[in-house]
Amino acid sequence: MATQKGKKTVLNLDSEEDVANALAKYAADLSEKFIKEKGSFTVVLSGGTLIDTMRKLVEPPYKDSVDWSKWWIFWVDERVVPLGHDDSNYKLASDGFLSKVPIPSSNIYAINDKESPEGAAADYEARLKQLVESKVLPLSAVSGFPKFDLMLLGMGPDGHVASLFPSRPHRHEKERLVTFITDSPKPPPPRITFTFPVINSASEIAMVITGAELAYMVDVALGSAHPPDGIPPPCTEVSAEEELTWFLDKDAASKLQTSG
Numbered sequence: 001m002a003t004q005k006g007k008k009t010v011l012n013l014d015s016e017e018d019v020a021n022a023l024a025k026y027a028a029d030l031s032e033k034f035i036k037e038k039g040s041f042t043v044v045l046s047g048g049t050l051i052d053t054m055r056k057l058v059e060p061p062y063k064d065s066v067d068w069s070k071w072w073i074f075w076v077d078e079r080v081v082p083l084g085h086d087d088s089n090y091k092l093a094s095d096g097f098l099s100k101v102p103i104p105s106s107n108i109y110a111i112n113d114k115e116s117p118e119g120a121a122a123d124y125e126a127r128l129k130q131l132v133e134s135k136v137l138p139l140s141a142v143s144g145f146p147k148f149d150l151m152l153l154g155m156g157p158d159g160h161v162a163s164l165f166p167s168r169p170h171r172h173e174k175e176r177l178v179t180f181i182t183d184s185p186k187p188p189p190p191r192i193t194f195t196f197p198v199i200n201s202a203s204e205i206a207m208v209i210t211g212a213e214l215a216y217m218v219d220v221a222l223g224s225a226h227p228p229d230g231i232p233p234p235c236t237e238v239s240a241e242e243e244l245t246w247f248l249d250k251d252a253a254s255k256l257q258t259s260g
């Protein structure tokens with residue numbers, strides 16, 4: 001398991017609707033804080049259920065109160081498919097979130113979908129390095145890796161986060177900012193993903209977890225359940241520089257409450 005650098009908070013909420021409401025307020029509050037402090041807000045999205053759980057953020061009051069012009073959007077992982085494909089995390093976010101708020105299109109960092117997985121990972125990494133050069137992204141004083149303001153993560157039932165899977169060695173990558181995989185155990189197989197050094201350099205990380213199918217893995221990450229095969233899955237490696245906040249509904253927290 002990762003050593004926690006920052007604070008860890010676990011929010012045990014009742015329903016998925018409560019998680020959606022709490023997540024919207026959390027993101028809006030952080031947006032205000034970071035924009036006040038540094039004039040911009042860099043946000044890293046996942047795919048999966050996260051985008052639907054963000055739905056309250058694009059409704060009143062947040063739709064009108066958040067300064068969307070200062071947001072910058074990135075993806076912690078992406079499936080290497082055309083951006084208009086149904087498997088694309090960009091398309092998911094575009095349909096459910098980005099099309100509903102006025103974030104400047106020049107601040108939205110989709111992958112280059114004309115590249116191979118290896119090429120798309122190298123291209124995304126190069127673009128992140130340019131943003132470090134142009135001072136949009138600071139470097140973490142702790143790790144030396146780019147430091148995003150907020151990372152919004154989901155988790156799979158196998159404990160994967162981003163496209164860092166338990167059985168794939170790229171979860172241990174320590175040098176690259178962005179790596180790739182051509183044999184993801186969850187389809188589609190070709191993907192690119194941020195590495196743990198970048199994920200864990202974020203100021204704030206939200207683990208947004210709902211539903212009973214994730215209860216066992218939540219118990220592995222936060223409670224007393226033993227990891228499968230005795231090997232800690234990727235979800236146990238997540239650690240933010242300032243604060244890691246787990247947003248759980250009662251189904252996701254069900255085993256935690258009984259065994260923890």
Ligand SMILES: O=C1O[C@H](COP(=O)(O)O)[C@@H](O)[C@H](O)[C@H]1O
Nearest residue numbers: 046047048049050154155156162
């Ligand atoms: O494949 C992926 O899965 C994870 C988890 O998705 P969820 O549907 O269980 O929330 C997601 O975080 C990741 O971005 C995505 O590419």
